[in-house]
Amino acid sequence: ELKVEQNPLFLSMQEGKNYTIYCNYSTTSDRLYWYRQDPGKSLESLFVLLSNGAVKQEGRLMASLDTKARLSTLHITAAVHDLSATYFCAVDLYGGSQGNLIFGKGTKLSVKP
Amino acid sequence: DGGITQSPKYLFRKEGQNVTLSCEQNLNHDAMYWYRQDPGQGLRLIYYSQIVNDFQKGDIAEGYSVSREKKESFPLTVTSAQKNPTAFYLCASSFDTYEQYFGPGTRLTVT
Numbered sequence: 001e002l003k004v005e006q007n008p009l010f011l012s013m014q015e016g017k018n019y020t021i022y023c024n025y026s027t028t029s030d031r032l033y034w035y036r037q038d039p040g041k042s043l044e045s046l047f048v049l050l051s052n053g054a055v056k057q058e059g060r061l062m063a064s065l066d067t068k069a070r071l072s073t074l075h076i077t078a079a080v081h082d083l084s085a086t087y088f089c090a091v092d093l094y095g096g097s098q099g100n101l102i103f104g105k106g107t108k109l110s111v112k113p
Numbered sequence: 114d115g116g117i118t119q120s121p122k123y124l125f126r127k128e129g130q131n132v133t134l135s136c137e138q139n140l141n142h143d144a145m146y147w148y149r150q151d152p153g154q155g156l157r158l159i160y161y162s163q164i165v166n167d168f169q170k171g172d173i174a175e176g177y178s179v180s181r182e183k184k185e186s187f188p189l190t191v192t193s194a195q196k197n198p199t200a201f202y203l204c205a206s207s208f209d210t211y212e213q214y215f216g217p218g219t220r221l222t223v224t
Contacts, residue, residue, distance in 0.1 A: 105155045
């Protein structure tokens, strides 16, 4: 059974600080996704990581994937209040063949001035 | 505008009643998915369909049913057999099995 674990589950940051969210998964997969969810809203796709060593950046967020370690990270640089949201990682159970995603429980990020 | 629509946004039902949630997409995506989200939790897959007239059970299919008669539509019925139906339901679609795009969600409350 594939398990996806995120840590921390809750993160309170000050504006301007850097931090990293970790996503560990238990079986082999080379397809990992990061999503953002605002309270009461749907999910917004942030990054799609398709191979070992993949790194993607958008604004203050950077995601990376290490398939050998079964680890993805989401790094936040110089946080701003607008980044406050819940961030989910999701791993494709069958490596992309069926779209069966297993989600982590999410990391609730709160950025304070 | 292309996108995924779900209706209604909020739905209230009495225990023991079946209820159908609508999901429509005009993105010409082949695959469609239904997820359930409980407070403070990630999403769990209920059913998915990669092609018209075919669908597969996800991790928590018991108490739910779906149909895929048209490429654009993938309705989910929450039956009275579902023991804890109150949740936020999200529909998604994808081109092939690549990146999934999510609809706005339906919040179902059963009392």
